[in-house]
Amino acid sequence: MIRIRSLALASVAVSLAMAAPSQAGMPSDVSVQIDQARILRLDRPVANVVMGNPSIADVSLRDSQTAFIIGRTYGVTNFIALDSAGLEIANIRVAVSATGGSTVAVNRGAAQSSYNCSPNCQLLLVPGEEHFKGLYEDIENKIGVGISTAGAESGSEGE
Numbered sequence: 001m002i003r004i005r006s007l008a009l010a011s012v013a014v015s016l017a018m019a020a021p022s023q024a025g026m027p028s029d030v031s032v033q034i035d036q037a038r039i040l041r042l043d044r045p046v047a048n049v050v051m052g053n054p055s056i057a058d059v060s061l062r063d064s065q066t067a068f069i070i071g072r073t074y075g076v077t078n079f080i081a082l083d084s085a086g087l088e089i090a091n092i093r094v095a096v097s098a099t100g101g102s103t104v105a106v107n108r109g110a111a112q113s114s115y116n117c118s119p120n121c122q123l124l125l126v127p128g129e130e131h132f133k134g135l136y137e138d139i140e141n142k143i144g145v146g147i148s149t150a151g152a153e154s155g156s157e158g159e
Contacts, residue, residue: 029093030079032057032071034124040067040079040092047084053077057094071096073127098124 032038045064051057056075060068069079074096081090102118113131114124125132 026090027092029095030069031095031097032069033097034071034073036071038069038071040069041065042067042081042089044083044089046081046089048082048086050080050082051077051094052079057096069094074098 026043027040030038030040042065046061046067047064049059049061049067051059053075054072056072056077057079058070058072059079060070062068067079067081076093076095079090079092079094080088083089098114098116102116103124104115104117104121106113106115111130113129114126115121116124123131125135
């Protein structure tokens with residue numbers, strides 16, 4: 001009776017170990033710079049991936065065990081990988097930071113502009129800064145013009 005109970009407990013322990021996420025060789029944190037990519041090798045084949053906030057970082061699968069993490073803007077999010085059974089393979093914190101040590105912030109009163117200066121200074125588009133707001137408004141205007149033009153064209157084709 002004791003032997004049967006021990007075998008039953010051992011089989012339950014093995015089952016739970018197999019169902020638990022295997023992150024033995026996986027990092028718990030990944031750092032990537034803005035507009036850069038990082039290769040992430042996964043322990044097992046992946047069926048689905050999710051990036052917690054795709055505006056901070058994006059993910060692209062090369063194959064079922066190789067993911068590319070791409071930094072979009074400053075911040076921290078997480079990356080989750082699931083196998084075909086829906087079990088978690090990885091849950092990794094992704095931190096996106098500025099490029100190198102060549103970022104310069106210029107403050108004019110309350111307004112701030114960021115520049116990447118390697119080797120020449122170029123404006124960085126950072127959410128919340130004045131240049132980003134202007135670009136966002138320009139994009140919205142262009143989209144609005146495109147939609148109204150497309151609507152006018154589709155309306156004239158039917159006549």
